[in-house]
Amino acid sequence: MERGEMIINLEKYKGKFKTVSLAFDEDTKTDLITNGLDVVFISKDEIRLYPDNLSLSEDRNMIEKLYKAHNYDVYELCENGRLSKYYDGSSIDNYFFVTAKCNSNCIMCPSPDYSRQQGGSTHVDHLIKIAKHIPSDASHLTITGGEPFLIGREIFRFIAFLRDKFEYTEFLFLTNGRIFAIDSYVQQFIETCPQRSLIAIPIHGSNAKIHDTITQAEASFDQTVLGIRKLLKAGVHIELRIVVSKMNVKDLNNIALLIVNQFSNVEYVSIIAMEMTGSARVNQEKVWISYREAAKAAIEASMILLKNGIDVKLYNFPLCTVKREFWTLCEKSISTSKVRYGNVCHNCKVKKSCGGVFAGTMSFEEGELCAVI
Template identity: 30%
Template sequence: MITLRGRLTQFNQSAINRGPAIVKLSDRTDRPMPLRAVEAFIHHHGPIPDGFGWYLVKDAETLALIPGGAAAAVLSEDFHHLGDGDVVRLEPAKAGIRTLFRKAVAYNHFLLTERCNNYCLMCSQPPRAVDDGWIVDEVLEVLRLMDRSATEIGFTGGEPTLLGARFIELVQAAGSHLPNTALHILSNGRSFATGTLARDLGAVRHPDLMLGIPVYADLAHVHDHVVQADGAFDETIRGILALKAQGVRVEIRVVLQEQTVPRLIPLARFLARNLLFVDHVALMGLELTGFARANLERIWIDPVDYQAELTEAVGILDRAGMKVSIYNSQHCILEPSLRRFSRRSISDWKQEYMPECEGCAAQGECGGFFSSAKFRYSRGISPILKAS
């Protein structure tokens, strides 16, 4: 695991006198002076250049060498992974630091709001009815500072589309500041049902956009029960149709749990017959945090117990020519025929391996576990001693 937020061990007086700041990090001594003034120099070794707005160092001795009057802070060991091109938020009053963008990873995601109109039984980010519009302003600032070579970013929630016009503003900003960066948005799809928001999103013409939308069953009442919202299935399907009518790519997401596995094979047939035009189907293991942990006894099913259903469902989708992937699963519990569909989908800052994984030859391809999996994981975990 990698720490993304925490406390800085020490600030100098100049930093204490400042308010919160979102800054891009640089370790380059050749940065032009106008850029230095709005960036933070992260010191690894060697001389300390003048002119940066902030300085982040790794020990108190170096703190004493910072040019006079400049704001500076000492990074704890938890944040020694930070490097050139990363973006952080510094909060001197709280001695806090929060990582907002990491240049070294292929995928960075941004939570846009905690509000949601679903209440999914296994939600890893339980919704809250709060006024969190400030998040949009923060993300807009980060998008402006991000490295243009970023491979992919994600927008999540809550339900991002509840932001309305500001949601469209964020998508426009992502396309403008990061024209070569893919954008993946997690949404329940319901806000697109009337067609208006889908039209507005399509009009942005983002060069590489995909919406990840959950469909948990082929039966409306089962899906509505899982998301705890009457009428959600109908709105979600109409939202998907509206998005595709506007040329927006759509990924169907199915979280595999006790209440969705019984309809997995019929759902695969439903998708192959009725939504063949969607761009990807992701079959996903549980993340045991938030509501998923609270409802664990209602939703837990050992993945070894649904391998037959998973194998048939993947086969149906694959034979229909649909692109299908398995996320958040471990190689050792998957049927060998399914391993080619498995993806390393868990972010490195919350990915772990269990003691049973020691000596496994497949760790390089295996998705591993969410850190929350320590509460419960499959009885079938065992090392693969040689590739198979």
């Protein structure tokens, strides 16, 4: 997953790696320093690091660029002076990236294969350090990976910190759910999780054959289904996710029926169009189907769920590829840094309500977008 980029090179800086909060006025600066946090203070003439009281730059262009950020935004300042965004108070897309590793190897994963096998993890102490910088009134935070629970039970130290600091924040945990086949993980999660937590788990097929072929991980279907069952029994709020690809498009109705029959007490089901980067791009012949074909199947499955009282959301579908009467199910789900619109979108009357297309999927849409006029 990419973070919305804001990178500045402060070449004068030669110190240690630091997590810093931004301040644009004296009150914010004092508040942050009083709370023991490192601060980058931006005035009209200078960028300065506190409490070190060190000038980082007087470059007008850099100051201007940073003025697009906000008080209390969180950045990472590297040893080479690279200042990069971690948390943006004006966005609802903020996330903690726990690890790139995953115990599944989904054929349509937007991350590349090597990152799931060899990618790094963030130490829990570092995650907590970042969380200390994030204002306690943050509206929404996501915990993601890879598979975040792969770092083992250490993750609960981080989750407990989040629970204690962020009383009103909504948390979304993105996981393949396999770890929750183990009772003690379910128990530890319910003992530790913040009050407003939602776990989002993907189901790729209505049976082990289809699901495990997509995850390329034997027994993953059985573990995920068992995990979902145990979490629901323990009262955890769950979103189930179905990513539509060529490999499961004919099975969508069966997945919907599985959910109706076994998991009808989920919060909602989101049916998702693919992001064609990483493994998805490498495996495009096996996985890509047109938006319209995916949307048609998604709507059929949605009808089954809705008729049975289960809420549905459609993620990543441009409005013009979905029948108009189902637009109310469509969410603007692509983050600002990744969203793109085609040339035809300039004349489209619904552009403001439309979630557009992933940058990485743009080259696949092949004339499917059609301005609504």
